[in-house]
Amino acid sequence: MSSLTLADVYRARQRLAGRVAPTPLVASASLTERSGVPVYLKLETVQPTGSFKLRGATNALAQLAQEGVRRVVTASTGNHGRALAYAAHALGIEAAVCMSALVPQNKVRAVAALGARIVIAGHSQDDAQIEAQRLVRKEGYAFVPPFDDARVIAGQATIGLEILEALPDAATLIVPLSGGGLFSGVAFAAKAIRPDVTMIGVSMARGAAMHASLAAGKPVPVDELETLADSLGGGIGLDNRHTFAMTRALIDDVVLLDEASIARGIVHAYREERLVVEGAAAVGIAALLDGRIGHIERQADSSDTAGPIVVVLSGANIDMAQHLRIISDN
Template structure:
């Protein structure tokens, strides 16, 4: 991805300005006590669609609209689809979102409520992508990948700019890791501005495709399993062009969490931080609670990626 540069990230920020929130960075006294250094939470939960995905989707669709594209489609575990539907509606584009039967109903309903055409296909992200590519071939849609796309990555990378502008002495950034769009974008921007920043990716132990791919030295297929961190599910694509190499280049530590640990993070967020978060957004907090992060040298930032959890599930976990 040699053509990708920091200039692309600043261009993305200009393109999404006014359509996407510059999100708060707030200190967590509870997590700071455990970590022994200041811990700050980057709250992507306040985005209009409830997750960071709005950044990448908005940048990608705005670029496509400039090129005259009118119909877009994606495959999603929920949050990217919701972001694409929101961005498409604001830009006047037709949108279709393909999702597997594993995607929680609340996320499917949220996409439909934004006016996108919803297609349920198979039981994995890979199945949903096959259906999305059929719509490209047969109905003339433009495909917008959920993570492995330069414009999507550049949009997510704007989080890295905001973190280092707000907290220039940041020593480490903890990022939920799935297909790598968020991680590779934030890491790319952060390490070009502050090369010493330590980048940690955190994911679930059940069906972690990027972890398996990094271990194998190439993109590999994994079985997609049910997990509290459903937004981190799905493969990275055997023909991955960008995020695998960028993640491998920039990752300093990779942490796997079991389901009990993810649940503890969700509960902690609610009881101590007064935040309702989904499992994927809780993993950074879980890693601090479990004391599995390499010893931080200074201020630590955790990206809290989204709040789109099924509310009944949240009640059962948090006892609310």
Template sequence: MSSLSLADVFRARQRLAGRVAHTPLVESPSLSSLAGVPVYLKLETAQPTGSFKVRGATNALAEIAQSGVRRVVTASTGNHGRALAYAARALGIEAAVCMSSLVPKNKVDAVAALGARILISGRSQDDAQVQALRMAQEEGYAFVAPFDDLRVIAGQATIGLEILEALPDAATLVVPLSGGGLFSGTAFAAKGIRPDLRAIGVSMARGAAMHASLAAGMPIAVEEVETLADSLGGGIGLENRYTFAMTNDLADEILLVDEPSIARGIVHAYRQERLIAEGAAAVGIAALLEWRIAAGHGPIVIVVSGANIDMDAHRRIVMENADA
């Protein structure tokens, strides 16, 4: 597969049927009142691994399994590794996951609980990816990229199909943006059906690699630092093949939100929506709470990408933002 087509996305959906959740799309009365237009939340928190990543990982591994490969390796900030381990266990494939020392312990433990081999390397996803590629070369593992892989992108793109089937008049998609697999996949599918639809990517202000790369006109290295949106950390790869160009073509706007705003998004999700959302999943809510999303383009759909936050950290954030 040298490029992605809508046919690939529909094939991915068939491949995922019965293996991942068709997640709810629910209206948020509080955010709708604030925005002045209907606002809906696409709850990828309902996936069996707690995040959207299970779509791409399952689609990729289902294809790989057909070729007889029995060992796979990846690099991850946590959620992709958990998804790969989950999909590998279901398909009877051995999985190894390379992660950096910045990955929260709860995410490392969740991957290990699914039977994957864990390797901690360096202080960035780029460091972890070097380790994963070395294992692929030296130990015979098949490498599955966390985002820059058309099979992974096609799996994530099924979110776009589900959104438009449930809400055909959606006008604006608000999607967390990191390496670009979720954003480019969701926007590709949705805009392939509705070219007039607006797609907004949202990243954290600290270490937003895709935003910096787009500003530079090419993939660049960005220091990975600690952030509440840890799942959005890491680079996009200096030799990025797909998601840089796709995000550049598909993004109508990219917004950055700071750490206090991400905390407010987490707290709003908990108090007003009764949702546990990790920092990366709360960036879209944070952007709307900051009045950063033009309300004239509604209905708005915000992808809430995952729930895999350390619960002690979540409790602390909620308590520290009691007046938010």
């Protein structure tokens, strides 16, 4: 597993101070009523770039800037690229972002608007990764991984610190699961503070690479398919150094959702919580709506309190025309 320490996470929070503000933890009356235990939402949707990715990107670039690095490149399904471009602009660093043709155009435009060089390569996150590595070799960029990097993980882990400081008795954290940077970071910090906290990872059924890798016992390739949870797409890297081992050690359960469930999560967030969220952020809400969180089901046979629950809402960067169609159709 990674050599990441809790001290690294606290140092990351110091680097983020003045650059990335803590996000709200708000009670959800509707989900509390449905679940029978207190439910809170961690609103990473309010970040300036619309997702949690700003934490990891800022932590990584702040350290690279101190080392004299002036050009960085990454591969992204959209949100990490946007965060990297934002952080690079703030630090006066040149940024290039490689994305596949599957990345929604609203996310491509958002990255370009922040001044980053855009490179479209292939039809998968793996294709974008290959192109990013070519730029490292041929043009001298420094590569900033979207998730499998200790600096990036430490930045995302600051979410776990904020949750446990605001809600020390949190019993279950529900976190979107993709490459594992968000999940492993939040789980690492949370379990370092509260070893008994339950960590649930949620993903889409279509192309869930981390789930397939956990089942296989090693990183495996998975076809990247179109999904409402597009930010959760892509592989975890066959040479994964950090997030696979960390996720395997820290995860308590994985929930996979079909597309209809993800759509219901988006609709619920909008109609009941007054929040616009992308599909990847809606998966935690959807898992609760579907009754897929195990300890809630066990509550019927026990008088023990099974909460509070915290759902991490990872991002708001959904194409608004798509959002309107989903809301109208449901």
